[in-house]
Amino acid sequence: MDDLIKEFLVESIENLDRLDSELVKLESDPSSEDLLSSIFRTIHTIKGSCGFLGFGKLEKVAHAGESLLSLLRDGKIPLTADLTSGLLSMVDAIRTILSEIQASGQDGKEDYPELIENLNRLQHPGQKPETKTSREPKTADSSKKRQTAPKKGEDGVAPKLGQPSPAREKAEEIVAASQESDGSPAATATNDKKHRPLSGKIGGMLVERGLVNPDVLARALVEQAEGDSRRVGEILVSVGSVSKEDVQAAIRTQDGARANSAAADTIRVDVHLLDRLMNLVGELVLTRNQITQFAGRQSDPVLTNSTQQLNLLTSELQGEVMKTRMQPISNVFDKFPRVVRDVAKGCGKQVLIEMEGKETELDKSLLEAIKDPLTHIVRNSVDHGIEMPDQRVAHGKRPEGHLKLGACHEGGQVVIEIKDDGAGIDTVRVKNKALERGLITPQQGTQMSDRELLNLIFLPGFSTAEKVTNLSGRGVGMDVVKTHIDRVNGTVDIQSSPGKGTAIKIKIPLTLAIVRAVIVQASGKRFAIPQVSIQELVRLDGDRVRKDIELVHGVPVYRMRGKLLPVIYLSQELGLIMDARSEYEKNEAINLVVLQADDHIFGLVVDEINDSEEIVVKPLGKQLKGIKVFAGATIMGDGKVSLILDVVGLAQSASVLSGVRDRGLADNPDELLEKEIKKYAFLLFAGPGDSRMALPLAIVARLEEFPVSHVEKSGNEWVIQYRGKILPLIRLARVLEERRVRVRQALSLAEHDSSPLQVLVCNDEGETIGIVVERILDIVEDRADVQSPASRAGVLYSVIINERVTELLDIPAIKRFSIENRSLQTEHAEVSN
Amino acid sequence: MAQPHQFCTFYLDKFLFGVELQKVQEVMRYLEMTAIPLAPDVVSGLMNLRGQIVMAVDLRRRLELPNRPADMLPMNVVILSADGAVSLLVDKIGDVVEVDDDSFERPPETLQGKVRELILGVHKLDKHLLHVLDTDKACETAPSLEAVAAK
Numbered sequence: 014m015d016d017l018i019k020e021f022l023v024e025s026i027e028n029l030d031r032l033d034s035e036l037v038k039l040e041s042d043p044s045s046e047d048l049l050s051s052i053f054r055t056i057h058t059i060k061g062s063c064g065f066l067g068f069g070k071l072e073k074v075a076h077a078g079e080s081l082l083s084l085l086r087d088g089k090i091p092l093t094a095d096l097t098s099g100l101l102s103m104v105d106a107i108r109t110i111l112s113e114i115q116a117s118g119q120d121g122k123e124d125y126p127e128l129i130e131n132l133n134r135l136q137h138p139g140q141k142p143e144t145k146t147s148r149e150p151k152t153a154d155s156s157k158k159r160q161t162a163p164k165k166g167e168d169g170v171a172p173k174l175g176q177p178s179p180a181r182e183k184a185e186e187i188v189a190a191s192q193e194s195d196g197s198p199a200a201t202a203t204n205d206k207k208h209r210p211l212s213g214k215i216g217g218m219l220v221e222r223g224l225v226n227p228d229v230l231a232r233a234l235v236e237q238a239e240g241d242s243r244r245v246g247e248i249l250v251s252v253g254s255v256s257k258e259d260v261q262a263a264i265r266t267q268d269g270a271r272a273n274s275a276a277a278d279t280i281r282v283d284v285h286l287l288d289r290l291m292n293l294v295g296e297l298v299l300t301r302n303q304i305t306q307f308a309g310r311q312s313d314p315v316l317t318n319s320t321q322q323l324n325l326l327t328s329e330l331q332g333e334v335m336k337t338r339m340q341p342i343s344n345v346f347d348k349f350p351r352v353v354r355d356v357a358k359g360c361g362k363q364v365l366i367e368m369e370g371k372e373t374e375l376d377k378s379l380l381e382a383i384k385d386p387l388t389h390i391v392r393n394s395v396d397h398g399i400e401m402p403d404q405r406v407a408h409g410k411r412p413e414g415h416l417k418l419g420a421c422h423e424g425g426q427v428v429i430e431i432k433d434d435g436a437g438i439d440t441v442r443v444k445n446k447a448l449e450r451g452l453i454t455p456q457q458g459t460q461m462s463d464r465e466l467l468n469l470i471f472l473p474g475f476s477t478a479e480k481v482t483n484l485s486g487r488g489v490g491m492d493v494v495k496t497h498i499d500r501v502n503g504t505v506d507i508q509s510s511p512g513k514g515t516a517i518k519i520k521i522p523l524t525l526a527i528v529r530a531v532i533v534q535a536s537g538k539r540f541a542i543p544q545v546s547i548q549e550l551v552r553l554d555g556d557r558v559r560k561d562i563e564l565v566h567g568v569p570v571y572r573m574r575g576k577l578l579p580v581i582y583l584s585q586e587l588g589l590i591m592d593a594r595s596e597y598e599k600n601e602a603i604n605l606v607v608l609q610a611d612d613h614i615f616g617l618v619v620d621e622i623n624d625s626e627e628i629v630v631k632p633l634g635k636q637l638k639g640i641k642v643f644a645g646a647t648i649m650g651d652g653k654v655s656l657i658l659d660v661v662g663l664a665q666s667a668s669v670l671s672g673v674r675d676r677g678l679a680d681n682p683d684e685l686l687e688k689e690i691k692k693y694a695f696l697l698f699a700g701p702g703d704s705r706m707a708l709p710l711a712i713v714a715r716l717e718e719f720p721v722s723h724v725e726k727s728g729n730e731w732v733i734q735y736r737g738k739i740l741p742l743i744r745l746a747r748v749l750e751e752r753r754v755r756v757r758q759a760l761s762l763a764e765h766d767s768s769p770l771q772v773l774v775c776n777d778e779g780e781t782i783g784i785v786v787e788r789i790l791d792i793v794e795d796r797a798d799v800q801s802p803a804s805r806a807g808v809l810y811s812v813i814i815n816e817r818v819t820e821l822l823d824i825p826a827i828k829r830f831s832i833e834n835r836s837l838q839t840e841h842a843e844v845s846n
Numbered sequence: 847m848a849q850p851h852q853f854c855t856f857y858l859d860k861f862l863f864g865v866e867l868q869k870v871q872e873v874m875r876y877l878e879m880t881a882i883p884l885a886p887d888v889v890s891g892l893m894n895l896r897g898q899i900v901m902a903v904d905l906r907r908r909l910e911l912p913n914r915p916a917d918m919l920p921m922n923v924v925i926l927s928a929d930g931a932v933s934l935l936v937d938k939i940g941d942v943v944e945v946d947d948d949s950f951e952r953p954p955e956t957l958q959g960k961v962r963e964l965i966l967g968v969h970k971l972d973k974h975l976l977h978v979l980d981t982d983k984a985c986e987t988a989p990s991l992e993a994v995a996a997k
Contacts, residue, residue, distance in 0.1 A: 538880070538881070538883070587883035587884060588883055588884055589883055631898075631899045633901075634901050634929050634930060634932070635929045636889070636901060636929070636932075636985070636986065637882065637885060637889070637901065640882070640884050640885060642884065643882070646880075646892050646899045647899075648894050648899065652894055653878060653880060653894065654879075654880040654891075654892040654893060654894050654899055655880060656880065656882060656883075656892070
């Protein structure tokens with residue numbers, strides 16, 4: 014395709030995107046002249062260029078729109094919702110034609126007669142056009158304007174300037190001619206310089222403000238043209254026709270206008286070129302690291318010097334190259350007001366959109382990747398989330414719904430939140446729908462927590478909308494959203510409280526290939542930990558090795574500034590050594606890396622802490638994706654490969670961080686503050702007969718799901734092979750139940766249906782046992798200070814957790830029971846034989 | 847019609863194996879590797895292949911053959927798989943051989959177990975039987991990954 018056309022397309026499409034948001038903005042602020050002129054200019058530019066490139070149909074559409082816009086700009090017709098809709102549909106038509114041009118090089122067959130008719134009709138809204146000339150902005154080339162907006166006729170000349178005088182015309186001519194010689198980069202480089210208002214010029218501005226007589230200006234301009242090297246402002250001041258302050262004020266306005274047209278300072282670059290540049294810089298960083306290491310072993314000062322220089326330059330280069338790919342999220346966010354308006358109008362709802370953190374920057378490729386999923390979520394929120402105005406009023410809400418988009422950087426990730434105050438998601442309906450579609454089995458349905466149910470909406474083929482609208486509800490969508498986000502290694506999290514609204518939180522990594530990382534060693538292997546997750550480094554030596562790592566019910570913790578941090582051992586987590594704690598107690602010192610995973614802080618014991626380095630993150634192949642504790646691999650300065658630890662994955666695998674943490678919408682800062690005071694984390698689960706039970710989270714090593722088929726019997730005990738060991742299983746249902754029931758239920762596995770066993774793997778005094786429970790409910794933090802004596806054996810006492818009575822399990826007692834139980838079963842087995 | 851095929855051959859224990867030549871990116875001497883904790887044991891580790899990080903699969907373990915003697919360094923046969931390059935660790939590299947479809951036979955029914963999935967069949971060469979390896983399956987470590995996921 015012709016380069017000229019290509020450029021026209023790129024530019025026009027960009028402009029149209031801006032137009033969408035400007036038109037919506039204009040609706041709320043119809044008197045903004047800036048917006049109007051900008052919209053007018055965009056359409057005018059498109060019209061001008063397509064006439065020139067020979068796209069007649071496009072020109073017709075743009076022309077109809079332009080005529081309408083010029084009336085609007087002159088204040089002859091008021092802005093109505095109809096009018097905005099008409100203009101928006103014109104933008105859509107132009108967009109369609111442009112994509113047609115992109116595909117075929119022709120502007121298509123469609124003539125859009127109805128649209129043009131509609132646009133023409135809107136020009137005469139039934140009332141006499143009144144003349145509000147005071148709002149008339151002047152253009153440098155007013156003859157051009159008259160030509161493009163023929164209906165306006167001679168009204169186009171602002172009366173403030175008085176009758177056209179020869180001198181004034183001369184002035185305008187000179188202004189136009191001197192535009193190039195003025196040396197203003199903004200004016201010379203932008204395409205639309207002809208449509209730039211005369212007020213962009215100092216002289217023009219002064220005339221407009223009524224400070225200078227046009228004739229005086231004309232004289233000054235003539236003087237300048239005849240060789241006076243001073244600026245117009247200076248000439249005017251020297252003639253005494255205007256004060257210095259006025260000129261300066263005018264210059265300030267002019268500077269402001271110039272800053273807006275950044276076009277002069279930007280060029281278009283192919284993204285692939287940037288990608289290639291990124292890769293090259295990545296390799297350069299690696300080489301730099303290698304050279305730095307080599308130079309560290311030499312004692313040549315010249316080499317050291319140049320290496321340092323190389324180091325600095327490379328870092329700077331890397332920073333700048335990364336910036337070239339960063340774009341503010343507003344590029345995506347700015348499309349949403351239009352989307353929301355259209356959807357809301359289409360279904361008769363009222364929605365206010367609010368945006369926060371629009372300046373948050375992220376990599377262009379990521380921005381592209383999240384554009385569609387975000388659009389979908391926004392549509393869904395308006396279409397399904399927010400209720401009709403009358404329903405809202407009936408529920409005591411304001412008739413107009415609120416949609417809030419927020420973006421921010423958080424711990425090396427970009428967090429995007431889409432929050433509405435609509436009806437929320439009805440988990441019962443979700444469950445029924447999932448059952449109906451056969452996405453889950455009834456058994457699964459009863460076992461799922463609300464949170465798991467909510468996540469069902471991300472399954473393919475799931476849509477709860479009662480009726481299919483043209484915008485959403487076709488059963489594709491949320492699963493596509495999830496796959497898109499997964500693809501860029503992001504996460505989607507949904508929280509909803511019925512009647513209050515839904516919040517969807519998307520976290521995407523800034524996978525800008527290069528990160529700063531601290532290199533640590535464990536069992537002779539090197540690992541990289543991204544520096545963003547490291548809080549601090551602690552070294553314990555001498556007596557403190559044994560004293561400072563304390564135990565909470567067998568689980569190591571470290572007291573840091575009065576707070577307890579769970580401590581895990583990297584070697585043990587990676588399965589390199591078994592009982593790390595006693596191993597490390599023999600050492601002279603312990604190195605503790607304090608890490609943050611989401612909002613949890615924990616200590617990681619490593620053998621050695623080396624340097625911090627810039628590393629290039631290379632993803633692990635698909636085959637290794639299953640290992641959650643690694644985020645990727647990198648090549649170190651010495652050419653060897655090191656693995657990069659995934660702090661969140663590590664925390665999850667060590668159960669520091671649970672995958673099922675729940676935080677409702679109702680959470681407000683006060684509540685969060687309260688949580689700070691509460692210290693204990695509990696795992697809530699459903700015991701036999703749906704009783705609510707809890708264990709201190711600290712003694713629960715892992716939550717597992719085992720298929721019943723994996724259970725084996727060793728003697729009369731249920732066991733399972735788990736990480737190369739035999740794990741005894743204790744069935745709460747068996748242990749806690751009354752004896753006669755227990756005997757009656759014999760030993761068979763068949764009593765359990767085929768749904769997997771929910772097992773809590775617990776550490777108790779060095780012994781690992783599995784406790785089979787009905788269902789895992791949640792992990793909560795609570796003070797749990799209201800206690801009452803146990804109601805039955807095997808229970809320590811009852812406490813109130815999350816405002817509900819919960820039984821705290823007594824592990825040693827349970828174990829005792831289990832042994833008794835076993836002998837009883839043996840007896841029973843003998844009897845039945 | 848008899849189609850000639852080219853195979854890159856190599857030895858494992860006392861067997862001769864072959865992979866289609868088009869699938870082989872390159873053959874390399876032994877490179878130092880970084881072991882991956884928690885990974886299935888067929889994965890020997892990651893290595894730096896000219897700036898590219900490549901996973902190495904020990905074919906002896908994958909095919910359930912006895913472990914390589916400690917003093918023998920494996921060679922790399924780098925395969926272009928669907929998910930990028932994967933290196934297969936073998937004992938010794940053989941020749942490139944050209945065979946016809948005629949000499950091909952499906953593995954005998956008596957060949958059972960995991961190995962059966964990996965071997966497409968054999969070509970009858972003059973002195974040896976050439977085991978044809980399913981490279982996609984060989985690069986897959988998924989069955990063992992399930993075990994990892996359960997951990």
